[in-house]
Amino acid sequence: MNNKLNSKRVAFSLSGVFGIVYLACAILIAVIPQGTVKIFSYLFHGIDISKIATTPTLIGTTIGFIEILILGLIVGWLFALVYNKIR
Numbered sequence: 001m002n003n004k005l006n007s008k009r010v011a012f013s014l015s016g017v018f019g020i021v022y023l024a025c026a027i028l029i030a031v032i033p034q035g036t037v038k039i040f041s042y043l044f045h046g047i048d049i050s051k052i053a054t055t056p057t058l059i060g061t062t063i064g065f066i067e068i069l070i071l072g073l074i075v076g077w078l079f080a081l082v083y084n085k086i087r
Contacts, residue, residue, distance in 0.1 A: 007076075011073045011076035
């Protein structure tokens with residue numbers, strides 16, 4: 001039985017998921033900035049991220065989106081590579 005992962009499919013799938021989550025976050029920040037910062041501050045155990053939060057720009061969001069897609073591709077490919085090696 002061949003249980004190997006297709007590295008390209010995993011990479012593009014994870015990149016897509018990262019992109020969706022990133023866009024959802026960007027929309028939340030645009031619609032309810034203070035509430036979103038408050039919600040995400042709970043993830044950082046006592047760190048007040050409101051002190052470092054900035055107002056997002058279209059260019060910054062676009063660059064971040066491209067970066068997260070590339071990161072998703074790399075992490076997905078690496079995950080599949082490691083999975084296939086230890087399988």
